[in-house]
Structure formats: structure tokens, C-alpha cells
Amino acid sequence: MAYISLDPDGLQKIINDLNGYATKAESSRSAVTMVNSANSSSRGENPVDLFSFSTNMTTYKDDLADEASKLQARLDAAKAANETGMTATAPDGTICYYVPDGVEDTPENVKTHNNVDTWRQANTDAATLVKYSEQGCSPEEWDQLLERMRAGQDDPAYANTIFNNIGPGRILDSITDIDQRFTSVSNVEGTAYSERPNAGVDLANVMGRMLATASNTWPEDKAKAYADRLADMTQEDGKPARIDALNTMLETSQQVDIDGDGVEDSVGLDYNDTFLVTLARRIESHEYDEVPTGDRLRMTSLSIVSNDNPLSGVVHAMTGNRDAGLEWLVPSSEWSDKPITGADSKEHVERVQTLIENGKLSNQDWTRDWARLCDEIDRNVGSSEAPSSDDSSQKRQVSAAATAVSGILNGLGSAEDPPALDSEGRNLVSSVLARHPEGVSESAFPGNPEGPVKVFNDSAGGISYHHPVMTDRALTNLVGQVLQDKNASAHLGESMSDYHEQQLQAAAEIYQDTKDSTELTAAVERQAATNGFFAGAESHQLVHRGVQVDNYATTSNTIVSYGAGLIPVVGDAAALVVDTANPISVNNASEARTEAAKIKSDAMAASTEQITASLLNSGVYSVADIQAMRTSTGTAKTVDESVDNVVDEAGNVLTQGMSPDQLNDPNVRDGLHTLGGHLHNPADSNTSYTLAMNNIFDKAYATASPDAPEAPAHSWGAKPKSTQDDETKDG
Structure with missing residues (x-):
């Protein structure tokens, strides 16, 4: 291929001069022939025979015009190539046109190949x-x-x-x-x-x-x-x-199908x-x-x-344009040589949060676009499925993505009032949260996290993961939105249930090897705390709506909640209970608080059943432990009959191998709930797991501000009001 450069102004002058000379030549030829004719004899004979002169002048004039036309074709081709983006202007001001290999440089060819x-x-x-x-x-x-x-x-x-x-x-x-x-x-x-x-x-x-x-x-x-x-x-x-x-x-x-689920999404160009x-x-x-x-x-x-x-x-x-989105929110210059942690992540997250708050969190187009960008950055760059070694460039990029995702999540959930998310937005937020159960669990545990990104280390594999975490307010508002959509609620609930099940099983193995129950106790409390927080978020959403009805004299309205999907009864039973919506008519704050109390009671029961089944199936309890807990459910002579659906007199665990249908049977659930009231630490029968679960559930529930319209805390490292109040009373 060849690029032929030319000076556009200089060539245009040559073209103009050639055309001008041809025009003048024609004028001169015409003038000479007119004078010659005017001086003809009476017999009509011209003084000079100008036929050859006139013919040659016309030919030469046409040749000049033709050359000018050919040059103009090249100039137009160069201008076209330049203005259409095929070529660029050189520093000296010259432009060029393009001729492919094997193609003759003719006016027609340069016109064809330069978008003229x-x-x-x-x-x-x-x-x-x-x-x-x-x-x-x-x-x-x-x-x-x-x-x-x-x-x-x-x-x-x-x-x-x-x-x-x-x-x-x-x-x-x-x-x-x-x-x-x-x-x-x-x-x-x-x-x-x-x-x-x-x-x-x-x-x-x-x-x-x-x-x-x-x-x-x-x-x-x-x-x-x-x-x-x-x-x-x-x-x-x-x-x-x-x-x-x-x-x-x-x-x-x-x-375009931007997330690979087979459904086209409406996204930016x-x-x-x-x-x-x-x-x-x-x-x-x-x-x-x-x-x-x-x-x-x-x-x-x-x-x-x-x-x-x-x-x-x-x-x-x-x-x-997710790569552009990440570069805008967390510039690569900030993480080119080291991962983003600590104060730097806080600074970036606060900026992103401000960007979101400057818009209107009541505008579903605005919140949906942010949720979509959050999902795209997280799914392609920041997912927990993309670990990396501590010194890799990938790890640095993942830390930036986690920071951007945390900023968006905390921004969407930052307002005093719950944000406005449509079904698409709720499912996008659910997808992001479901990829980071570690971050959700950390955020749900009483007390705001120390910062917006937490690094979780896998000691066995030598790999670290960056996860976004959220303030109490942000997680409350986001969970409150997720639970209003059946699919979103089920997706997040199943992710959290699977995560906590894996954590408990891993802790159970540690206990069986070492007889140290520290990790097991932590796993039980984390799961109970997450369940309690989710129930508190559902209650907060409800009570907030009831207070609005009271304060603004609005008509009552109905919230459709899929809270059952967020706290599955036992393992895969989430698939069974999620289709049951809970439409709640909110007439006033008083009725909302009454309904919130029921939400808490039902959620605590579901949480107890869930954790009880996991502990029983984990193998941490001996036959003697199970027999003792079974006996403690009744009087000195009798055992609560419902427990026989879960464990038998010989201390065998009956829930192992049960199908979701069997686990969801009311009699089995009653047995789990009853036995769950008598759980103890396998390393110390005098330490009640039941009491520990209930206490942490209550604290996490209170963290989401379920009984009052005020939004939960929204700062890093701040404790929830319930814990602060307890400390005040103690001294």
C-alpha cells in the first residue's frame, strides 16, 4: 500500500493556477480569432490562417483543465481520507490519500479507496x-x-x-x-x-x-x-x-447480552x-x-x-464501557504499583458515593444504570472468582474493582430514605452481593466495618481476595430492595446459605481435628448475624413505609416481601419457600411495627432451624451429645415428640440425606426448632449455642434500625446504637 502526501494549500494553488491559465488561454484565443475575423478582406479572407492555432490552443487548454481535474481528484481524496478518519494531518500540515498495493493511482481508483x-x-x-x-x-x-x-x-x-x-x-x-x-x-x-x-x-x-x-x-x-x-x-x-x-x-x-445470560440488555453505546x-x-x-x-x-x-x-x-x-467506568471511578494511576487499601479506598468510595448522591436516588433510571455498571465491573474484574497473588497486576486491578463496587453499593444505599430500584436494578444488586458473601457477612455483623474494602486471605492456597463491604445503612437499604423481588431475594439467599454452610463445614473439620471450637462458634454467630440483619432490613423497610403514611397522610400501600428467600429454612429449601410472597398492607407505623415483630419471630425460627440442621449434619456432636440435647427438650420422663423427626433415641441424625421436600415438612421443621433451643458448644456443654445465636441475631437485627424510621449508621468503624447503649449502661 502507499500513502501519497501533499500540501493541500499548495496543491490547491497549483490547481487554481492551471485552471486560471486555461481560462486565460481560451480568452486570448477567442480575442485573437475575433480580431482576425474583424480585419478580413471584402472577399472574406482573413489576414492570417488561424485554424491550426485555434485548434491547438483548444487542445492545450483542455489538457491543462484535465491535469487540474486529476490533481483535484487527488486533493479531494486526501481531504476525504483526512476528514473521514482514514489518515491524519502530519505535523507539517500535509495530508495524504491511500492507494492499495497493486492498484494504479488513477482519479477513479483514489476516489473509490478514499471514501470520496x-x-x-x-x-x-x-x-x-x-x-x-x-x-x-x-x-x-x-x-x-x-x-x-x-x-x-x-x-x-x-x-x-x-x-x-x-x-x-x-x-x-x-x-x-x-x-x-x-x-x-x-x-x-x-x-x-x-x-x-x-x-x-x-x-x-x-x-x-x-x-x-x-x-x-x-x-x-x-x-x-x-x-x-x-x-x-x-x-x-x-x-x-x-x-x-x-x-x-x-x-x-x-x-446486547452483556452478562451472558441469553437475554439482551439495554446498555450504553x-x-x-x-x-x-x-x-x-x-x-x-x-x-x-x-x-x-x-x-x-x-x-x-x-x-x-x-x-x-x-x-x-x-x-x-x-x-x-466498563473499563472506562473503572478508570473514571478509580484511576489506574492510583493502583499501578500497589493494591488499593485503607485510607485510599475510603477516599475513592466517598467520591463515588458523592457522585451517586448528587443525582436522584429516587430516579430508577439513575439507580439502574449505577447498578448495571457495578455489576459489569464486578463480574468481569472484581469477582471473588478472580483471585490473584499478592504481587500481581491482576490483584491490583481487582482491588480497584472492589473499591469501585463498594463505592457504588454504598452510594446506592447511602440515603436516609430507601433508594428507588426497579426489578432489574434489584436483581443486579443481588447478583453483586451474591458474588461477595464474605463481604455481606462482614457487613451484617454488628458494628460497621473499618473500611469499604476488606481483604480475605486463604491461608491454604496463599491467595487473597478483595471484597466490597457496606455500612449498616447501605446494606439495610440494599437488602430492603432485594427482598422485594422474588428472583433477587432467592439468588442472594441461596448464595449466603451456601457460603455459611461451607464456612460451618470447614470450621467443623477444624474442630474435629483440633477440638478447638473457636472457628465453629464464629461460623455459627456469623450465620445468625446475617440472618438477623436481613430480618432487620425487611422490618426497617416496612416501618419506614408506615411512618411515611403517618407523616404525610398518604394512603396505605402494600409491600410485597420475599424475605423467606433471604433466610432459607434448611439448605436447598430456599427453592421451596421463595415463591411465597408476603404482601403487607401498611396503614400506619403502629401496624408496621406489629408486622415487623412477626418478621423477626419468623426469621429467628428459620435461622435456628437452618443452623441446627447444619450443625447436626456436620458431625461435631457425638452420639452422647445428641442424646443429651434430645432428652433436654422435654421433661425428665418424656422427650418433645417433634424431635423424633430429627434425631432418634439412639442419637442418630435423621436429617442427613433428607430431600428439600422432607426438610421443609412442618414436623421436621418443628423438630429442628425445638432441638435448636438446646444447642451447646461441642467443646463445652455448659456453653449454649442457642443463647449465642439468639443474642447475635438480636444485635444484628437491631443494627438495621427495624423499630424506628431513622436510618442506620453510615460511617466506617461506628458501632450500632444497641451496642453503644449497652456500653453506656455498663459504665
Whole structure:
């Protein structure tokens, strides 16, 4: 292949000179022949025979024009290649066109291989768009232009030419301008009418797709420069609608199966990462004026809507660009040489939380986009299934991902009021939490974690894992949302149940080898604490709704809760109980608190049954232990009959090998619950596991602020009110 460079200004001068010389030559030839004819004799004979002269002059003039045309074809090809993104301008200002190997450098060939036709069409359409946005057009003319632009929106040559011919400010203005050209407003009647009510959004969507198409052909310096120019244009005085136009462009979506579940998801378009990160950092600190009062009617009549959130478009775009999202939230310069831990993670998480809070947590589009970005970063970079050695670059990236994920989770759950998440958002949050049962368990244990990311070490494999953890408030609010969706609740509940079962079995093996029950006791308490916290989160959501009914005189409403899915009865029984929703009609705070008490009671029973079955099946109890606990369930002469469904008189455990249906049998559950009231530490029969489970369940339940409308604590290292109160009373 060959790239032929040329000086565009110098070559244009040569072309102009050649054409000018040819024109002058023709004028001179014509003048000479006219004078010769004017001086002809009476017999019509010219003084000089100029036939050969005239013929040759015409031929030479045409040859000059032909050479100029050939040069113009090369110049147009170079301009087309340059403006469509095929080639770049050299430092000395020269541009070039492209000729493939084995292809002759002819006008037709260079036209074919340098996007000349596309370039010319895009130039025409760019000029037409500016004209229509400034002067207006008929609906039919607009439809034709829009159709041509849609046809070219995925063509890098077409898209680059559009952006090379229309500046970023004019691009943004044209979106609202074209809306206004079709909108008629009656201030007297307070009405508005448009022959093309979606003109602005239609244009914004086309421009969004062209921006994605073009940006992916740009080198880093051009991508950064254009992002800076675009951000500058949104901050220009007197142009408040530009940020709304930009948001509408960036909110354009593509339908792809981004998580591999076989279902297409609506996510942002694929942009150049450098462009998107630069734009996000600029818009992050953006401030813009409200639309002037006099323009309210006109603005509300347009298809481009102001949402008072300058970052809404950027965040949606990030859902299709997870690497850019991670770079924006936790810049690679911060973790290029070491993992992010301690104070650094707090600083990043606080920034991300602020970004989320600056939007509206009551806006489901906003919360869904953040949940989607969180899931994508976590699933592809930060998942607990991607461990790494302490000195690897992968570990550093995982630490950054865990920090970003923690920031998003804590941001979504940071408000005094529960956030607004739709079904998709709830399932996305559930998926993230389910990948990090260690972090959820750590967060649910009484007392806020010391920081937003915790490193868990696998001593056996020499591997460490970074997991996001949450404040009491964040986890309460997020769990309160998850339990309102059947699938989300089941997914998280099963993940936590499996995790705690694995932890208890591992601790049981340690006990059987060493007779040290420290790890076993910790596993029991962690599981009870998680169950208690989940029940408290469900109660908090309910009581908060009841208080709102009281305070704002709103009508009663119904919360549909799938709390049973979060606390499975025994192992796989989660699949059986999750389909049972618990619709609760909230008439006032008093009724809500009554219902919350029932939630706690049912959850504590389910937790007891769950842990009892796990302990029995783990093998930590001897036959004598089981016989003693069995006997203690009744009087000196009789044993509670329900226990016979769980263990027999000989001390055999009957739950081992039971199917989920059998485990969920009411008689079996009664037996588990009854025996669960008499559990003890296998290393010390005088130490009650029942009391330990109930105490930690109560503390974790109280941590989620179930009885009051106030939100739980939202700071690192802070203890829950119940523990603080106990310490105050003790001294």
C-alpha cells in the first residue's frame, strides 16, 4: 500500500493556477480569432490562417483543465481520507490519500479507496443540518435528512466527516434548535404543538451513535481534545440546554447480552475509552443554570428534557464501557504499583458515593444504570472468582474493582430514605452481593466495618481476595430492595446459605481435628448475624413505609416481601419457600411495627432451624451429645415428640440425606426448632449455642434500625446504637 502526501494549500494553488491559465488561454484565443475575423478582406479572407492555432490552443487548454481535474481528484481524496478518519494531518500540515498495493493511482481508483463519495454526502448533509436547524424546513425535508443520517451513523467515514464539519457547540445546539423549529407555542392558551415531536431526540440518538462510531477511530490525543471541547461547550454561558442535549446523545442505547445470560440488555453505546473518561471527569464537576422561567413552556414542550443531572448521560454510557467506568471511578494511576487499601479506598468510595448522591436516588433510571455498571465491573474484574497473588497486576486491578463496587453499593444505599430500584436494578444488586458473601457477612455483623474494602486471605492456597463491604445503612437499604423481588431475594439467599454452610463445614473439620471450637462458634454467630440483619432490613423497610403514611397522610400501600428467600429454612429449601410472597398492607407505623415483630419471630425460627440442621449434619456432636440435647427438650420422663423427626433415641441424625421436600415438612421443621433451643458448644456443654445465636441475631437485627424510621449508621468503624447503649449502661 502507499500513502501519497501533499500540501493541500499548495496543491490547491497549483490547481487554481492551471485552471486560471486555461481560462486565460481560451480568452486570448477567442480575442485573437475575433480580431482576425474583424480585419478580413471584402472577399472574406482573413489576414492570417488561424485554424491550426485555434485548434491547438483548444487542445492545450483542455489538457491543462484535465491535469487540474486529476490533481483535484487527488486533493479531494486526501481531504476525504483526512476528514473521514482514514489518515491524519502530519505535523507539517500535509495530508495524504491511500492507494492499495497493486492498484494504479488513477482519479477513479483514489476516489473509490478514499471514501470520496461518502465524504461528499456527509459534507452536504452537515451543511443541510446546520441550515435546517437555523432556518427551519418542512417535515418531509427533515424526514429525508434524518433517513440519510441514520443510514450513515455506523459508517466511520460519514460520522467523522459530520463531526469535522460541525463543531461540538453547533452539534448540541442543533438538537434543541431542530425541536424548536417544529414547535409552536401558545403562551395565551398554555399549549404547544409540533409536527415532529420527537425531532430532537431522533437527532440526538443519531448523533450519539455517530459519536460512538467516530470516537472509536480516534487516537488518544484527538479523543481527549474532543471531549474537552464538548465539555467546554456545555459550560458556555447562556446555553443551559446543551447539557440536556449531550445527555440525550449519551443515553442512546444498544441491545446486547452483556452478562451472558441469553437475554439482551439495554446498555450504553461503545465509545472510545479515553474520550468517555475525559468527558466524565469534566462533567463530574459541572454546574449549569436552570432554564429561565420564560422558557419553561417551550422547554417542557420539547422532546429533549432537562433532568437537572449533568452526569446521567455519562453514567448510562459507562454501562457499555466498563473499563472506562473503572478508570473514571478509580484511576489506574492510583493502583499501578500497589493494591488499593485503607485510607485510599475510603477516599475513592466517598467520591463515588458523592457522585451517586448528587443525582436522584429516587430516579430508577439513575439507580439502574449505577447498578448495571457495578455489576459489569464486578463480574468481569472484581469477582471473588478472580483471585490473584499478592504481587500481581491482576490483584491490583481487582482491588480497584472492589473499591469501585463498594463505592457504588454504598452510594446506592447511602440515603436516609430507601433508594428507588426497579426489578432489574434489584436483581443486579443481588447478583453483586451474591458474588461477595464474605463481604455481606462482614457487613451484617454488628458494628460497621473499618473500611469499604476488606481483604480475605486463604491461608491454604496463599491467595487473597478483595471484597466490597457496606455500612449498616447501605446494606439495610440494599437488602430492603432485594427482598422485594422474588428472583433477587432467592439468588442472594441461596448464595449466603451456601457460603455459611461451607464456612460451618470447614470450621467443623477444624474442630474435629483440633477440638478447638473457636472457628465453629464464629461460623455459627456469623450465620445468625446475617440472618438477623436481613430480618432487620425487611422490618426497617416496612416501618419506614408506615411512618411515611403517618407523616404525610398518604394512603396505605402494600409491600410485597420475599424475605423467606433471604433466610432459607434448611439448605436447598430456599427453592421451596421463595415463591411465597408476603404482601403487607401498611396503614400506619403502629401496624408496621406489629408486622415487623412477626418478621423477626419468623426469621429467628428459620435461622435456628437452618443452623441446627447444619450443625447436626456436620458431625461435631457425638452420639452422647445428641442424646443429651434430645432428652433436654422435654421433661425428665418424656422427650418433645417433634424431635423424633430429627434425631432418634439412639442419637442418630435423621436429617442427613433428607430431600428439600422432607426438610421443609412442618414436623421436621418443628423438630429442628425445638432441638435448636438446646444447642451447646461441642467443646463445652455448659456453653449454649442457642443463647449465642439468639443474642447475635438480636444485635444484628437491631443494627438495621427495624423499630424506628431513622436510618442506620453510615460511617466506617461506628458501632450500632444497641451496642453503644449497652456500653453506656455498663459504665
